[in-house]
Structure formats: C-alpha cells, structure tokens
Amino acid sequence: MYESLTRAVNKINSYRKTKISNRNFLVFAAVVVGILSGLAAALLKSLTHHIEDFLQTGFHWQYKYYLYLLFPFIGILLSVLYVRRFIVKGKFETGLTPLLRSISGRSSRVEFHNIYSQIITAAVTVGFGGSTGLEAPVVTSGSSIGSNLGRFLGLSYREVTLLLACGAAGAIAGAFNSPIAGIVFAIEILLPEFTIPVFIPLLLASATASVVARLFYSEQLFYIVSQGWETKALIWYVILACLIGLFSIYFIKANQAVKSFFYRIKSPYRRVVVGGLALGALVFLFPTLYGEGYVTIKNLLLGDYNSVINNSIFSSYNEFPAVLLLFTLLTVFAKSIATLVTLGAGGNGGTFAPSLIIGGLLGFTLAYTINLTGLAHVNVGNFIVAGMAAALGSIMHAPLTGIFLIAEITGGYILMVPLMITTAISYLISRSYQKHSIYAKPLADAGELMSHEDKDTTVLRMMKLKYLIEKDFSAVEPQEQVRSRLSGLFKSRHNIYPVLTEERVFLGLVYAEDLFQQVLKNNAEQPVIFSELMQPAPQVLAPDTELQAVLAGMENEQAWLLPVVDSRGVFLGFVSKTAIFNKYRALLARQADYLA
Incomplete structure (x- = not known):
C-alpha cells in the first residue's frame, strides 16, 4: 500500500514538474496549507469554547462550583493521559522551541500527529481552565500541516521550511483574524532573514487562513474606543x-x-x-x-x-x-x-x-x-x-x-x-x-x-565532533617491528599512524617522515619497533569536544589531524580539518538554501 502511494506521488511530482514551475506550485501549496491551517485554528477555538461553555453554563449540579478547584487538574490529567496512551511511537512537545529545533536541525520535519494531537490536548487543557493560550498549539498544528504536505510531495528542505512557515502564519491569522500579524510572526520568529520569494506564499497562506477561520468566527476579538493619543x-x-x-x-x-x-x-x-x-x-x-x-x-x-x-x-x-x-x-x-x-x-x-x-x-x-x-x-x-x-x-x-x-x-x-x-x-x-x-x-x-548574527559560530555549534571522526587509519602496535609493516603503511593514503595496545588504548603517533628516515638508514642488524619512533599527540580530543575548541587546538598546535579517544582512552579515530571544513561548507549551503 505504502509503496503504491509512493509511486503515485512520484508520478504526480514528475508530471507537475514538467507542467508547473516550482514557484507557481509553491503558491498553490501555500493556499492549501492556508485553508487547512485556518480550519485547524477554527476547530481548536470551537472545541475549546464548547468545553468552556458546557462546564460553565451547560453543566448543572448542586455542588458544581466546588469542582472549579478540580477542573484545571482534570484538564491537565486528560492531556497527559492522551499523550501517554495515543502517542507511543512519536514524541510530543509543546511550545515554539520544538519548531525552531525542527528548522535548525531536523530538516523542518514536524511529526504528523501534531496536526491533531496539539488541538486535542490544548482544547482539554484550556477548556477545563488551564491558564494558558491556544496560539502555540495551533501554530504547531499549522506548521505540521505545512511540513508534512511538503515532505509528502517530495519538496526540498527550503520548500518544506517555507510551507512550515506558511502553516504557522495561517494559524496565527486564523486564530486572531489578523493576516498581517500572521506574516510578520512567521518572518520574525521562524524566518529571521526575510527574502522576497517567501513573501507571496506567506501572504496567500495567511489571507486564506483568515478567510476560512472568519467563516466560523466573524466577531472581532477586542474593541477599543479611542479618539487618538496625546x-x-x-x-x-x-x-x-x-x-x-x-x-x-x-x-x-x-x-x-x-x-x-x-x-x-x-x-x-x-x-x-x-x-x-x-x-x-x-x-x-x-x-x-x-x-x-x-x-x-x-x-x-x-x-x-x-x-x-x-x-x-x-x-x-x-x-x-x-x-x-x-x-x-x-x-x-x-x-x-x-x-x-x-x-x-x-x-x-x-x-x-x-x-x-x-x-x-x-x-x-x-x-x-x-x-x-x-x-x-x-x-x-x-x-x-x-x-x-x-x-x-x-x-x-x-x-x-x-x-x-x-x-x-x-x-x-x-x-x-x-x-x-x-x-x-x-x-x-x-x-x-x-x-x-x-x-x-x-x-x-x-x-x-540557527542564528544569522554570527554564522561561523552558529554553524560550528551545530556540528558534532562524534559525527566527523574518520576511522580508516592504519594502526600499529608498540612492539611491532617497523620493517614488517612498511609495505602496508606506505600504501596507506595517510601519513600518520596511531599506536595502540591490543585493547586499542591510544599511546601515541608515528609519522611517515620518521619511517622514511628509518628506511634510509636500512640498519637490519638493529631492528626498530614502533614504540621507538612513537611521539605524543599534540592534543587528544574527547568525542563531545566542541568544534570551536577543536579548531583552536589545531591552530595552536599547527596540526591537521588530532586523535579522538573515549573516557577509557580507547582510540575512536581522527578528526581532520578537511572533514570539519567539508561539513561546514555543507551546512552553509543548507542555510543558504533555507534563506533562498
């Protein structure tokens, strides 16, 4: 079933790419996201207010008002029970922090269940008296609509992020009947560097959501009587x-x-x-x-x-x-x-x-x-x-x-x-x-x-050393004779070799230059073992070392490679400037794609 659906989606995508430009298709997708996020906002408001009205006016009991002490407790309990009972495989998170994390490090992926689980849990929480707002849940719901629609259609990271922001803008516009505020919110909170290409989809999503939600709630939230200010x-x-x-x-x-x-x-x-x-x-x-x-x-x-x-x-x-x-x-x-x-x-x-x-x-x-x-x-x-x-x-x-x-x-x-x-x-x-x-x-x-005030620091902090460790190095043991390994070591693409015990505990380094000097001496009467050529590493890194500290250490020691060991001293591999710079360029390109 899933494979058939995937093939059908791929065929649709192939067809629309030949018939519709990507920019025009994003406009169409933004309108769809706007409609759905507007419906989500209207549904959440309606459900919450129905619960409130029932508890306050529709529910009659002689001692009803004593229950007002317990209503908030009941609402929170129902929310927790729902999450623990029905969200087993996924992860349930509240607030806007998870959305920012999704954009920065999760390829703008928002789990599908957020479309409905945010509405259900927020409605029972606030409807039973929880002293909080509905906006963050409906923003997450709208963002999940945009994210999942984008990924379902096989769009790129930049395009999925844009639809996610469209869902957030539509949610704010629908919740408050305020399309301009929806656009500004998406740009200010989720898309901190504004570019012109994102404006039209945001505008259409926000306006569409506002119209859809207005079909259910046409009343202005607040009224102010003012003759101006002095x-x-x-x-x-x-x-x-x-x-x-x-x-x-x-x-x-x-x-x-x-x-x-x-x-x-x-x-x-x-x-x-x-x-x-x-x-x-x-x-x-x-x-x-x-x-x-x-x-x-x-x-x-x-x-x-x-x-x-x-x-x-x-x-x-x-x-x-x-x-x-x-x-x-x-x-x-x-x-x-x-x-x-x-x-x-x-x-x-x-x-x-x-x-x-x-x-x-x-x-x-x-x-x-x-x-x-x-x-x-x-x-x-x-x-x-x-x-x-x-x-x-x-x-x-x-x-x-x-x-x-x-x-x-x-x-x-x-x-x-x-x-x-x-x-x-x-x-x-x-x-x-x-x-x-x-x-x-x-x-x-x-x-x-993802900060744009200090891109270098931001990108480096997004990178993790443990994912950059290179393990394709030829290791030697301290008591091994050098000449027994020369042929294999000279074929290696690296010019540095870690010296390890049988338990792979790191002892030091042997450099290719020292091996060449040993070959030139060609003194067979006095065989040399690797421990005699071993030198201490300029610096030994832990796998959780921050990349800024790694680069600073490389700069101070004038080293291109540094060994990485765990808490027991076991050798994990090397990290190189080349690997760091390649990952750095890849993340910069991803940020540029996000802002394009």
Missing part, C-alpha cells in the same frame, strides 16, 4: 514600557524556576497532581485566570473595570479603588505563575495569550492609577492596548508581531506611535537581560539555534 501622554507610555520590560525579565526568571521545579518531579502523574491542584487554588482565588482570559481584557476595554475582581471571593470590595488596583496587580503575577504551572504540569498551550493578558492588566493598572491620583488624565483603553503589544514583544522577543497583532485585533491603527514606542523600549530592556527569547534560549544553550 503627545503629553508619551512620558506615561515610556513608564509603562519600562515596567513591562522589567516584568518580562521577572517572567523569564520565573519560567526558568518553574521549569526547574517540575523537572525535578520525575513522575508525570505527580506533576499533574502538584500542578493541577496548585492551579485550581489560583483559579479559585483569581477567577480571571480561568482559560485564556480574553474576556477580562474585553470587559476592561468596554469600561467595566470591576470585571477583574468580580466573581472572586473579594468581589464585595469592588467599591474600593485601592483594593481593585492591588487585586489587579496580584492577578498579573498570579497569571504568569498559573501559565508556567499549567505548562510544567503537563498541560498544552503557550505564552502568547498570557502575554497579552499580563500586558493589558499592567496597562490598565498604570492608567487607572494615573487617573485616580490626578497626576494626569489618560485614556485607559489606549494603555491597555499598548501594554498588550509591549508584553508580547518583550516576553516573546517579537516586537513587530506585537505591534501589528494588537493594531489588527483591536482596530487601533491610530495608536501606532504609542504601540511602537512602548514595544520597542520594553523589548530592548528584555533583550538587554537575555539575548534570546524563552523559546530560542534552550536551542542557543545547546548550540542548535
């Missing part, structure tokens, strides 16, 4: 930007701490219990943490400032502005912890939506405080919108995505200048603390990130 308020936007920039640093540190905490818990079910119950307690104290949390921001933009504290156990104090401000500020910190706990416990989601909620609440807190104290009078809605853009840009290190996404989903293009100022400043503050985003940092630490 120049005298710019200083307050700068202050907001600084606050959000500092908060993004806190979020980065909290992300590392929470991840480390859950990493130490080995049992996945114990993680579910610890995280699920902690999340339930947070949602009980701060009801706005339930699910994505967009409803709260929508109400704030409509002027319902008490919506933050309403439905909580502190709702009776909503008449006191100071209590409202304190509760909102606590909600901001609680939202960040709740999001990280949801993900650490095994739920599926991302930090996209939480970033928007956090930024919006911080913008509201500052603007409401300014108006309350009489320091000035500012438009609260403007600051909520600016805070959302700034938080997204600084936490995700995607300032352009933050600006265009917020401008599109709020209809607030009139606020472009405040959006740009707050986002740029907060992003610079965040980047001054950590160069890479929370998604890219794990790859950067592992040397797997």
